Structure formats: structure tokens, C-alpha cells
Amino acid sequence: MVSALTLLGVSSLNAAAQATDTSHPSKEREGGVSVQMPQSPEMVPLDIGYIIEEVEHPRPASRLDVEPENAGVAGAKMGIDENNAGGRFTGHLYSLDTETASSPEEALAALEKFQASGHNYVIVDASAPTLLKLADWAKDKNVLLFNIRATDVSLRQADCRANVMHIVPDRYMLADALAQYLVAMDWKNWLLVHGSTPADLAYAEAVKRAAGRFGGNIVDVREYKDVSGGRRDDVGVIPPAIPGKQANADKTVVSSPKYDVIVVADENQVFGPLLPYRGGGAPQIVAGTTGLTATTWSRGHEKWGATQANNNFEKAFHRLMLPIDHQAYVATRTIGEAVTRNPDNDFATVSAFIHGPDLQLAPFKGIKQQFRPWDGQFRQPILIATDKVPVSVSPQRGFPHASHPEIEVDTLGIDEPESICKM
Structure with missing residues (x-):
């Protein structure tokens, strides 16, 4: 226990020190302490x-x-x-x-x-x-x-x-992420339906490349041809397998190889969102740019x-x-x-x-x-998601690569040995 005499002695010493140093008058209240606040850096x-x-x-x-x-x-x-x-x-x-x-x-x-x-x-x-x-x-x-x-x-x-x-991500990364998931789920037979824009054709090519890399099998490829000025209600039927025959609301899919998934290449969402419900084909999973998609973010x-x-x-x-x-x-x-x-x-x-x-x-x-x-x-995992929830994240396990085996995301897109980029 600290004695009253000791406390009195400390107080006396403090008072004497203050009386001696008159050049820096204290702004402390009696019994208070001073705290040095850090200065904020100049912004x-x-x-x-x-x-x-x-x-x-x-x-x-x-x-x-x-x-x-x-x-x-x-x-x-x-x-x-x-x-x-x-x-x-x-x-x-x-x-x-x-x-x-x-x-x-x-x-x-x-x-x-x-x-x-x-x-x-x-x-x-x-x-x-x-x-x-x-x-x-x-x-x-x-x-x-x-x-x-x-x-x-x-x-x-x-x-x-x-x-x-x-x-x-580029189209190769997105297509690879989706393809890995479809193959991992053993949905390997794909019907590819694409639009006619350069973007749709580029995505369709990415899907074909991904199928070859990861074990997908594209059983048929069909092109949806939009009718300029056509009614929006006419959109949505899968093009028939007969060459040159255009899709419309009265035609259905003719006999074709069996498929597990309809993979859609429709980056502007012109016809793809209607394919699962008015496509006229077998009621299979729809993936690609609509339905089950590969994306950087999901709500x-x-x-x-x-x-x-x-x-x-x-x-x-x-x-x-x-x-x-x-x-x-x-x-x-x-x-x-x-x-x-x-x-x-x-x-x-x-x-x-x-x-x-x-x-x-x-x-x-x-x-x-x-x-x-x-x-x-940018290296990043890709979400595989519906319009409501993610169902998986790619890269999927089991798709090894040689260049950076410790970095699984490099199985998506163009790996270093394949690259022709000269920066």
C-alpha cells in the first residue's frame, strides 16, 4: 500500500518542478495527464x-x-x-x-x-x-x-x-470454366446453338475449343437467325437440323443425335433466354450465355x-x-x-x-x-451460376496442366506455353 506520506512527497516534487520551469507553463488540470496524439498524414x-x-x-x-x-x-x-x-x-x-x-x-x-x-x-x-x-x-x-x-x-x-x-475474363476462360463443370457432371454431349453476330460466333468457337480440351462432345451445331423487325414473341425456337431452314414459332427440332445440354452462344440475350421453355427440343439443361452461365459475379x-x-x-x-x-x-x-x-x-x-x-x-x-x-x-475463379444462385466454382478438380500446376486457375483460358502475347 502506498502511504499518504509518499503521495505527499510526489505532489511536492511535481509542484516544485512546475514552479522552477516557467518557460513552458503547464496546460494540464491538477491531477491530469497529457497524451501525445499522432498527426494524420497530409492527404x-x-x-x-x-x-x-x-x-x-x-x-x-x-x-x-x-x-x-x-x-x-x-x-x-x-x-x-x-x-x-x-x-x-x-x-x-x-x-x-x-x-x-x-x-x-x-x-x-x-x-x-x-x-x-x-x-x-x-x-x-x-x-x-x-x-x-x-x-x-x-x-x-x-x-x-x-x-x-x-x-x-x-x-x-x-x-x-x-x-x-x-x-x-476472356471468352476462352468463360467457356473453359463452364466446360469443366459440365464434364465433371458427366454431361458431355452438347447441342451448340449460336447467333449470327461476331460476338456469338466467337463464343461458339470458344465452346468448341473447350470441348476439345476437357472432353466435351458437340453432337450438333445450329445457328439462330434473327428476323429483322420480327415480333419478339417469335423468338425462342431452336433452329432445326435441316441446313438452310430458318427457326420460327411453328417449327420444332427434327431428329438429331441425343444431347445432355443445350449450349447457347447469344451474348446480347436476344433469343437464348427463351430456349429452355420454347425451344421445341428435348427438355435438357441449357447453359452458356443463358441458363447455367460462367460469370465473375452472381447476385x-x-x-x-x-x-x-x-x-x-x-x-x-x-x-x-x-x-x-x-x-x-x-x-x-x-x-x-x-x-x-x-x-x-x-x-x-x-x-x-x-x-x-x-x-x-x-x-x-x-x-x-x-x-x-x-x-x-486477371487470374480468378469463375462462378457457375443460374440467374438466382451459384452452383459451383471453376476451375474444377481433375483437370491438371503442366506450366503452373500449383495454380489451378491457369487451367482456364490460355496458359503460358500456348500464349503468343509479346509484351
């Missing part, structure tokens, strides 16, 4: 650009497939908020500046504006030709582009660019923190998160994580970090993710 603005190319698309079969006006931008803003939660400790204040373009020339003007105002990191929601135009202009400039829309395989191959990071995803992400997004934007939102979110979080690890924000250092093996993101899919060094493609 340095870090502006991220966002270019949206407005592209005309055919009207989808369902109005539910029309994207909201803030598609993608909302996801980027969610990432900005998370960046700022950590940026207050490193002295970085993130913001998002958006430009809309109706042509490749307007998109380039927007990029020039961003570059002139010091935007080193720019998210691009645009077609492949426009993205290439931007990348070639930005060559040798301190600008890194993040592709969140274009799934063209060529952008990761002959047309790859070192200043473009691909968040969105019903709940594992690995996804429930909280979906809830936070819905609370902030009053709608559900779409794949394009998740892709934009990953882009902004990539920038935030790289700058956090390299707080001086030297562009060359941050860019090298994003390209390298030390970047580790965990955007609600169970594993740490990064970019492939040979083509700039």
Missing part, C-alpha cells in the same frame, strides 16, 4: 479515370437484361470507398472521374484529358477496337488501363499490350464475404451487384492495394507491382488473386 489526391464507350446493342429478350445507367461505375465507387478507408492511414485520397464517349475518337479525347490532368490509372468500359486505340496512344506514357468489358481473346494474344490489365453469391459485399452494394446503390460492377470494383481495389504497398505512388513502381507476383487481392472468391505475367489477364 494526397489520387484520381482514377473511368471511360465509358456507349455502344448500340440489340434489344434483349428480357428487359431485366438491360444494364442500369450506373452499371460498372457503382462497383468502382464501392472500391473507391474501400480504398479511402485505408488511404487515410497512408495519406491518399481517392476519387473517381468519369467520361462518356460515343465513338473511339471521343474515348481517345477523354484519355488525353485524363493524362493531361495527372490520371495515371484509367478504367475502360469499351469495345476491343477502342481499347486498342487507347492503349496504343498511351504507349510510353505513365498511364495504365484496366479493361472491364472486352472479352476478346485477341486482346490477350496477338493484340496484347503491356499497359492494359484485363479484369474481365446470389454468399461465400467468402460475398454476402457482406452484396449487402453493402445494395444499401449504397439500391440495386444488386452485376458482373460489370464486380469487375470495376476489382480494378479500383487493384489500384488501391498497389498504392498502399508502394505509398510513394511512383508510377513505374506501382505498375511493376501490379504486373508482378506480390499483388494479392481477395475479392470474395476464396483465394488470393493476381495477374498473369504473360498477358495481363
Whole structure:
């Protein structure tokens, strides 16, 4: 027990010290203590650009497939908020500046504006030709582009660019993810129905490639030919197997080899959503761009923190998160994580970090993710999902590969030995 005499002695010494030191008068109350508060770092603005190319698309079969006006931008803003939660400790204040373009020339003007105002990191929601135009202009400039829309395989191959990071998977990755699941379920015989647009034909080719890689068997291929000006109610019948015969509401599928799955290639959702119910064929599983799909995000995803992400997004934007939102979110979080690890924000250092093996993101899919060094493609698991819930996650087990056997996601898409990308 401390005696009253001891306490009195301490108080006397304190009083004497205060009386002696008159140059620094104490602001403490009697009996108080002083606490040295850490100073907050000076906040340095870090502006991220966002270019949206407005592209005309055919009207989808369902109005539910029309994207909201803030598609993608909302996801980027969610990432900005998370960046700022950590940026207050490193002295970085993130913001998002958006430009809309109706042509490749307007998109380039927007990029020039961003570059002139010091935007080193720019998210691009645009077609492949426009993205290439931007990348070639930005060559040798301190600008890194993040592709969140274009799934063209060529952008990761002959047309790859070192200043473009691909968040969105290419068609090969998506088709491989779906094919692995179908084969794992022993649904190996596929009827492939595709539209006539270049995008639909490209996805159909990706499906054929995936079938050859993983053991799928395409028993028949048919093309759906849309009738310009036709009534929307006429859409939905599987084209007959007779060459040259066009699908319409009165025709049904003629005799053909048995199939387990109808795989649809209809990226604009013009006819695919009606095939499961008015297709005229055997009532089998429908997969591909409709029905059971391979996607970066599902509104019903709940594992690995996804429930909280979906809830936070819905609370902030009053709608559900779409794949394009998740892709934009990953882009902004990539920038935030790289700058956090390299707080001086030297562009060359941050860019090298994003390209390298030390970047580790965990955007609600169970594993740490990064970019492939040979083509700039973001390595990520792909959800296999219906319109309501995920049913699996690819890569599936049992599909080994030689180049990076410890990285299972490299079974999706173009592996390093196959790549012709020269960055």
C-alpha cells in the first residue's frame, strides 16, 4: 500500500518542478495527464479515370437484361470507398472521374484529358477496337488501363499490350470454366446453338475449343437467325437440323443425335433466354450465355464475404451487384492495394507491382488473386451460376496442366506455353 506520506512527497516534487520551469507553463488540470496524439498524414489526391464507350446493342429478350445507367461505375465507387478507408492511414485520397464517349475518337479525347490532368490509372468500359486505340496512344506514357468489358481473346494474344490489365475474363476462360463443370457432371454431349453476330460466333468457337480440351462432345451445331423487325414473341425456337431452314414459332427440332445440354452462344440475350421453355427440343439443361452461365459475379453469391459485399452494394446503390460492377470494383481495389504497398505512388513502381507476383487481392472468391505475367489477364475463379444462385466454382478438380500446376486457375483460358502475347 502506498502511504499518504509518499503521495505527499510526489505532489511536492511535481509542484516544485512546475514552479522552477516557467518557460513552458503547464496546460494540464491538477491531477491530469497529457497524451501525445499522432498527426494524420497530409492527404494526397489520387484520381482514377473511368471511360465509358456507349455502344448500340440489340434489344434483349428480357428487359431485366438491360444494364442500369450506373452499371460498372457503382462497383468502382464501392472500391473507391474501400480504398479511402485505408488511404487515410497512408495519406491518399481517392476519387473517381468519369467520361462518356460515343465513338473511339471521343474515348481517345477523354484519355488525353485524363493524362493531361495527372490520371495515371484509367478504367475502360469499351469495345476491343477502342481499347486498342487507347492503349496504343498511351504507349510510353505513365498511364495504365484496366479493361472491364472486352472479352476478346485477341486482346490477350496477338493484340496484347503491356499497359492494359484485363479484369474481365476472356471468352476462352468463360467457356473453359463452364466446360469443366459440365464434364465433371458427366454431361458431355452438347447441342451448340449460336447467333449470327461476331460476338456469338466467337463464343461458339470458344465452346468448341473447350470441348476439345476437357472432353466435351458437340453432337450438333445450329445457328439462330434473327428476323429483322420480327415480333419478339417469335423468338425462342431452336433452329432445326435441316441446313438452310430458318427457326420460327411453328417449327420444332427434327431428329438429331441425343444431347445432355443445350449450349447457347447469344451474348446480347436476344433469343437464348427463351430456349429452355420454347425451344421445341428435348427438355435438357441449357447453359452458356443463358441458363447455367460462367460469370465473375452472381447476385446470389454468399461465400467468402460475398454476402457482406452484396449487402453493402445494395444499401449504397439500391440495386444488386452485376458482373460489370464486380469487375470495376476489382480494378479500383487493384489500384488501391498497389498504392498502399508502394505509398510513394511512383508510377513505374506501382505498375511493376501490379504486373508482378506480390499483388494479392481477395475479392470474395476464396483465394488470393493476381495477374498473369504473360498477358495481363486477371487470374480468378469463375462462378457457375443460374440467374438466382451459384452452383459451383471453376476451375474444377481433375483437370491438371503442366506450366503452373500449383495454380489451378491457369487451367482456364490460355496458359503460358500456348500464349503468343509479346509484351
